[in-house]
Amino acid sequence: MKTRNLLLPIATAGVLAMTLSACGGGGGGTTGGNDAASQGLDGRGPITYVQGKDNSNVVRPLIDKWNAAHPNEKVTFKEQTDQADQQHDDLVQHFQAKDPGYDVASVDVVWTAEFAAKGWLQPLKDKMALDTSAMIKPTVDAASYKGTLYAAPESSDGGILYYRKDLVPTPPKTWDEMMSMCSVAKSHNMGCYSGQFKKYEGLTVNASEAINSAGGAVLDENGKPNLLTAEAKAGMANLVKAYADGEIPKEAITFQEEESRQAFQDGKLLFLRNWPYVYNLATTEGSSKVKDVLGMTALPGKAGPGASSLGGHSAAVSVYSKNKATALDFLKFLTTEETQKFFATKGSLAPVLGSLYDDKELVAKLPYLPVLKTSIENAKPRPVTPFYPAVTKAIQENAYSAIKGEKTVDAALSDMQKSIESASAGQ
Amino acid sequence: MATEVGPTSVKAPASGGAPIHHAPKGVGEDNRIATQGRWAAWLLAPTIIALSVVIVYPIITAIVMSFQKDAGLDPATGLFTEGGPAGFSNYTNWIFQQCPAPGGGTVDCPPGTLGAQFWSATGTTFFFAAVTVALETVLGFWMAVIMARAFRGRSLVRAAVLVPWAIPTAVTAKLWLFIFAFEGIGNKLFNTAVLWTGSEWPARWAVIIADVWKTTPFMALLILAGLQMIPAEVYEAAKVDGASAWQRFRMITLPLVKPALMVAILFRTLDALRMFDLPYILTGGANNTTTLSILVINQIRQGFNAAAALSTITFFIIFIVAFIFVRFLGANVVEQTGAGKGKK
Numbered sequence: 001m002k003t004r005n006l007l008l009p010i011a012t013a014g015v016l017a018m019t020l021s022a023c024g025g026g027g028g029g030t031t032g033g034n035d036a037a038s039q040g041l042d043g044r045g046p047i048t049y050v051q052g053k054d055n056s057n058v059v060r061p062l063i064d065k066w067n068a069a070h071p072n073e074k075v076t077f078k079e080q081t082d083q084a085d086q087q088h089d090d091l092v093q094h095f096q097a098k099d100p101g102y103d104v105a106s107v108d109v110v111w112t113a114e115f116a117a118k119g120w121l122q123p124l125k126d127k128m129a130l131d132t133s134a135m136i137k138p139t140v141d142a143a144s145y146k147g148t149l150y151a152a153p154e155s156s157d158g159g160i161l162y163y164r165k166d167l168v169p170t171p172p173k174t175w176d177e178m179m180s181m182c183s184v185a186k187s188h189n190m191g192c193y194s195g196q197f198k199k200y201e202g203l204t205v206n207a208s209e210a211i212n213s214a215g216g217a218v219l220d221e222n223g224k225p226n227l228l229t230a231e232a233k234a235g236m237a238n239l240v241k242a243y244a245d246g247e248i249p250k251e252a253i254t255f256q257e258e259e260s261r262q263a264f265q266d267g268k269l270l271f272l273r274n275w276p277y278v279y280n281l282a283t284t285e286g287s288s289k290v291k292d293v294l295g296m297t298a299l300p301g302k303a304g305p306g307a308s309s310l311g312g313h314s315a316a317v318s319v320y321s322k323n324k325a326t327a328l329d330f331l332k333f334l335t336t337e338e339t340q341k342f343f344a345t346k347g348s349l350a351p352v353l354g355s356l357y358d359d360k361e362l363v364a365k366l367p368y369l370p371v372l373k374t375s376i377e378n379a380k381p382r383p384v385t386p387f388y389p390a391v392t393k394a395i396q397e398n399a400y401s402a403i404k405g406e407k408t409v410d411a412a413l414s415d416m417q418k419s420i421e422s423a424s425a426g427q
Numbered sequence: 428m429a430t431e432v433g434p435t436s437v438k439a440p441a442s443g444g445a446p447i448h449h450a451p452k453g454v455g456e457d458n459r460i461a462t463q464g465r466w467a468a469w470l471l472a473p474t475i476i477a478l479s480v481v482i483v484y485p486i487i488t489a490i491v492m493s494f495q496k497d498a499g500l501d502p503a504t505g506l507f508t509e510g511g512p513a514g515f516s517n518y519t520n521w522i523f524q525q526c527p528a529p530g531g532g533t534v535d536c537p538p539g540t541l542g543a544q545f546w547s548a549t550g551t552t553f554f555f556a557a558v559t560v561a562l563e564t565v566l567g568f569w570m571a572v573i574m575a576r577a578f579r580g581r582s583l584v585r586a587a588v589l590v591p592w593a594i595p596t597a598v599t600a601k602l603w604l605f606i607f608a609f610e611g612i613g614n615k616l617f618n619t620a621v622l623w624t625g626s627e628w629p630a631r632w633a634v635i636i637a638d639v640w641k642t643t644p645f646m647a648l649l650i651l652a653g654l655q656m657i658p659a660e661v662y663e664a665a666k667v668d669g670a671s672a673w674q675r676f677r678m679i680t681l682p683l684v685k686p687a688l689m690v691a692i693l694f695r696t697l698d699a700l701r702m703f704d705l706p707y708i709l710t711g712g713a714n715n716t717t718t719l720s721i722l723v724i725n726q727i728r729q730g731f732n733a734a735a736a737l738s739t740i741t742f743f744i745i746f747i748v749a750f751i752f753v754r755f756l757g758a759n760v761v762e763q764t765g766a767g768k769g770k771k
Contacts, residue, residue, distance in 0.1 A: 085728075088728075089728075116505075117500060117505055117506055117507050118498075118506075118507050119506055119507070145505065146505040198624070198711065198713070199710075199711050199712070199713035199714075200711050250622065250625075251609035251610075251620075251622060251625070253622065253625045254608065254609055254622055254623075254624050254625045259608065259609070259610075262610065263610070266610075386500060386505075386507065387500075387729070389725075389728040389729045390540070390541075390729045393539065393540075393541065393725065393729075394539035394540065395539075397538060397539040398538065398539045400713060401538075404626075415537050415538045415539050416539055418534075418537035418539070419537045419538070419539030419540045420539075421528075421529045422526040422527055422528065422529070422534065422536065422537060422540055423540065423729070424500065424529075425526075425527040425528060425529045425530075425531075
């Protein structure tokens with residue numbers, strides 16, 4: 001009977017402790033690495049390359065090739081999960097622990113500024129300089145922080161406007177043009193336009209695109225929020241009005257990439273903003289109703305092509321690496337034309353080298369490349385800021401309320417502005 | 428533990444003398460007890476050390492961290508610098524929703540910051556806990572009563588009922604995500620066009636339905652264990668005395684199963700207050716389905732120290748709830764034990 005008396009409090013304390021200890025794990029210092037940035041620059045030897053799950057098996061063959069040519073500087077592949085959040089947290093943990101075993105890491109474009117500001121990434125200058133002249137400029141901008149390059153652009157990604165060739169003979173060039181074509185959708189009893197408007201990272205992508213395409217910007221060059229402009233308002237208002245008018249179907253606020261692709265493939269949408277991966281599936285899947293009528297063009301802007309948000313990954317060298325000379329060589333290897341071509345053909349990863357988009361052989365294989373080139377050339381990185389996690393939340397929260405009509409565009413933008421200001425005010 | 432609770436008060440007269448503690452504690456035994464005590468301490472030591480490493484240390488670290496500022500940006504270098512001591516600013520950030528202002532000082536957290544969501548997240552968490560636990564208790568009780576009967580295929584039913592509980596929550600959440608999609612089975616089946624994850628009440632009900640589906644079996648089994656400890660003779664005696672089925676349920680089943688029931692409810696409540704996976708995957712926390720745990724995880728990506736403060740606050744909130752439960756429950760337990768002791 002006594003045990004019964006004891007068990008309850010113990011069990012209770014146990015459950016409680018789990019809630020707390022689950023959260024206490026992280027922490028520790030944030031700065032550091034500035035000294036480390038000057039060490040190991042000439043180091044050569046075996047290194048490790050860290051990347052998320054290699055779904056299309058492109059990394060291993062590449063590393064085998066490198067290892068055959070560099071028997072004394074072998075690269076080991078450390079594969080993370082396929083979840084971006086988990087990859088981010090894994091990198092943070094290892095960098096915080098100053099792990100010299102994470103020599104080269106594949107970094108999502110939106111993490112670059114955060115990791116650079118923490119002092120974890122080796123600046124690619126002086127001895128470590130990398131030639132980026134052949135790369136498309138926005139991909140280089142996305143890998144830079146405060147004017148310094150911190151990573152080698154490895155793969156890119158941009159939004160594409162898919163449309164129905166059978167219903168729209170000439171694709172729209174501007175947002176207003178696209179909206180004027182919505183009567184076609186109505187007469188066919190389908191939705192006009194959709195992107196990804198669920199409250200998640202995709203909404204940040206879509207809302208930034210709307211703002212950037214109208215000539216606005218979420219952040220100015222100094223990283224300060226810049227949302228109280230007529231352009232930003234016009235961009236946000238485009239989305240809000242289209243949703244209120246029903247041109248964006250009401251279920252679009254539950255859409256991520258896959259749901260919106262499904263709706264388009266089922267013939268329920270006239271226009272779809274999505275990533276290049278849709279092309280393959282929409283033209284090959286048996287259930288697709290748009291197989292033969294799939295058109296692709298650049299995102300619509302104010303007076304011409306819109307500004308896509310940029311996706312993709314860059315390869316960065318850890319400041320704690322002991323073999324930085326080898327690491328730099330490996331970065332160069334990842335960005336050679338041959339490697340980039342291999343990424344594109346085998347992994348459907350958009351190249352960062354402009355020349356490859358005009359490569360006839362590649363275009364024959366991946367017909368979306370010319371459109372994608374326009375998209376990426378006009379792309380704007382998502383806000384480049386070390387406070388990206390807070391900035392993206394501020395955008396999602398307020399853009400979602402605005403689109404649903406719970407807030408005016410002005411209120412949403414002003415709240416966005418204030419939230420970002422507060423986040424970057426530090427504490 | 429739960430199984431032990433039920434019958435004691437009933438059987439007390441029968442097993443009354445409690446032959447468990449036979450010998451009275453004599454003076455000569457003091458030595459033996461002392462040696463035993465020392466041995467016990469040694470044998471317990473590894474467990475206690477392990478517990479302090481995995482539980483006490485993180486809790487203390489979390490509390491220490493919660494009084495540190497998160498790293499700020501040095502405008503000159505663009506690099507993060509250590510935040511230094513924060514006093515209670517991490518706590519006021521949540522409780523009074525005071526966020527750092529651009530020029531120094533604080534302002535009311537603007538919508539879009541995590542600080543602004545604290546009280547709504549607290550409300551949501553309690554709302555989910557209250558509704559899901561209530562539904563699960565009622566449904567679980569009903570299932571337990573059915574499973575307690577003897578019928579053909581009973582063990583099959585018991586095993587089948589456990590299936591939802593055995594599926595990992597993340598998988599459950601994905602399954603329900605497909606069901607609640609706009610083009611999903613849910614809308615198809617009932618020929619509706621509800622935006623399940625797109626507006627406030629449907630989103631909340633989606634989470635509640637999925638949670639009830641998943642955890643009712645757990646409730647049912649805990650209650651079933653309690654039910655089975657009630658001796659059949661008690662019911663027979665009541666029948667002989669002419670008690671109706673409702674009377675038997677109210678006067679016998681309920682009071683005798685109550686200790687097991689309370690433990691089950693306590694466990695589920697504490698569990699529900701930490702709810703994370705279901706709303707995180709189903710709605711991403713949109714439309715007022717952000718629970719405290721989701722808020723903690725979101726904050727971890729923005730700054731560990733403020734997250735530590737939030738998890739400490741969450742700890743205390745859950746602690747208070749648990750405390751109320753244990754006091755409430757404990758009254759019963761203490762009373763019974765007290766009675767037992769009196770007899771010894």
